[in-house]
Amino acid sequence: MPWLASSQLECLSSCASQRQCERTVFSFYCAVREQLPVWVLEDMRCMEVLFWEDGHPRAFLPSEALLYALVHDHQDYARYLLNRYRVSALGAPRCSFCCRRGSGSPHLAVAVRYDRLSILGMMADALKDSQSALRDYLDSCGGCAHVADAGKTAVQLAVELSRSDCLLTLLVRGAQPDCLDAALQRLVSADAAARRHAQRCVDFLLLFLPKPPVPRRLHDDPRRWQSLLGDEVFSWLCGLAPPTLLLQALRCLARTGPDRIAALPDFLQRLL
Template identity: 75%
Template sequence: MPWLVSSQVDFLSSSPSQRQCERTSFSFYCSVREQLPVWLLEETRSMEVFSWEDGRPRAFLPSEALLYALVHDHQDYAGFLVQQFSVSALRAPRCSFCCCSGGAPHLSVAVRYNRLSILALMVEALKDCDSGVRQDFLDGCGGCSHAADAGKCAVQLAVELSRSDCLLLLLAHGARPAGLDAALQRLVSCDAADRREAQRCLDFLLLFLPGPPAFCCLQDERQRWQGRLGNEVFRWLSGLAPPPLLLQALRCLARSGPGRISALPDFLQQHSWQ
């Protein structure tokens, strides 16, 4: 793979056939990066590009091609792969080092690179899945320790990176609203330039929380958090009062589609809770 360091490539390249696989894989990576036409990329993937696995070459998988399309924002190719192969294009490929697979790397990669359009295609494709399978994809964490975002689901990553639009899209399609602690800490630790997006992430999590969380850290610094969150939201998160009426109304709207919240006039946006 093109992201391997030289020592790893030296270790992997133990035969001419394996080195040929690495060359074709890198060539395909470059082709996606250069935004070549979909028909050419798919013809190359299915007929010319191979990956080395279990001591022999194999065809390059649609899920691996989709990762390349995500990294380089090749929206046409990503759309083709998702439409043609549906959920199978989202299945995690095996790790080259430990041979394990699992988690939901495509959603996390989309969040990390802020590929909102491709993320929308992927979560839309999940609508046709069994509910259990869909939830596994939405809430899955990278199961391999070699993955860049191992142990984090896409929602947690969106909170950490303040990708508010990605977060709303995931939550509106049924992802679990995880990472409230991280959202609160991000709000008070980020600089002024990032504060708006951090505030939006917190607001979106609040819209999808089923109830106030079971923690009392807010009470330990009451004055600080009350000023940040507003009195009504602070009291709700502390378990002292029901959620604000505006929050309850916006919850219904948010669940009907991510675009509904963004289209609201300013005086009805979440900061009005304060």
Template identity: 70%
Template sequence: MPWLLPRELERLCSSPSQRECERTSFSFYCAVRDRLPVWTLEDMRSMEVFCWDDGRPRAFLPSEALLYALVHDHGDYARYLLDSFSVSALRPPRCHFCRVGGCGAPHLAVAVRYDRVAILAAMLEALKAHEPPGTRRQYLESRGGGCAHALADASKTAVQLAVELSRADCLLLLLAHGARPDALDAALQRLGAASGAADAAQRRAAHRCLDFLLLFWPGAPPAAARPLQEEPQRWQRLLGKRVFSWLRGLAPPPLLLQALRCLAQSGPDRIASLPDFLLLHA
């Protein structure tokens, strides 16, 4: 049957058991998408729904169900999985396409990509409660994980992705829970690109991301930040003279920045609730 597409040929050659797994997997996906009650979804996951793996059916893992909950913003189901299975719900699932073992932190990447702030906060609290600081930081700083063909964000950390997408609330949560603020150049580039945008909310989000990175920077930022050297007058106008001079290594950090840094150590809620006029760029 050479006229058939590879996907159609594979469907015809698959066994009845595999086709049944595909059917039930899709029904589970739709059930999470429709935000059915938690008890219904968990009954389906543990007793009725199967996925095809290595030539045999198996039940969906909690980590796979959590990815569905993230995509469809089913907060109740996500919190149930985290409460019931703890950090095992955050283990990266194995790629079903090339059978590569799970690695990285795809749940963080998906939470940032879809801007699931509430679920991300629950995930980070689960890590804080059940993982030592070293292991928790290693997880926060790992790449998106998975395979490049299956996950576009596989090569980026959650912090880098949050800066790239201007997900300021997600970025604040990650930094407050110990992630390294290692995307300063990306934040400057993003701010530069957004400064000419007509959408004021987009410019404000890009500026907040840079502010949060500076708040959690462990010392003086590198004076050789490339965008600042290429267009110093433009960046002095965007950042203000004091912040620009500090980033170039020409002056100490502004007093407001030092005060906000102390406040940031007490938790993300303290910073997120501040009025706009207290942010650095003001």
């Protein structure tokens, strides 16, 4: 098109390149969704998939691929990425909305929101060699303000969504159990279908709190909370009695791993 100026030609060329990058990214998304083998996905990511950024194409990062694996629960691919790239696979990708370098732990938020329990455990295991780095990662918040889960830790999100199994996994790995008030509020507002998981979130937080604070809401309607929590737990939270021997035993057991709680017999499971 000789009638176009050189700047217009560059713009058209850039637009065409950008559309091509978008097509490759969408093809890769579909491939992960279809649960294609790991070697096929890695070949695509390394040789075919390009991401458009700052006016230029670039390679699709392992951290971006891990988000796709989380959304579609491709556990084999997630395991490969975490084993191969370790910490870099957990890095926050650049935000496509505000073009800022990502921060926080978007992978944790996605894992909790989509209830990807197995991959959540893999992510924590990737940082197990450094307990301080693992705790910092588990307690980090979302980044950009326009993201749905911005400013929330994974524990806060698990409580909000009543993801009790995810919450237990996070607490066992060292996340701070600092959402008791929110968990109690969720217990009150949850419908019948979610009440069981909301109750388990409260119970798991109680297992990991070194010394539970006295939530002010307990004094607002003590009879109601006493019926919801039981006499012994209510008295303990209000500072009127020490924790029972059973609660102390469960607190010790919970710290050894989430599988120990799952392995409890039914009559003890019903106490949680």
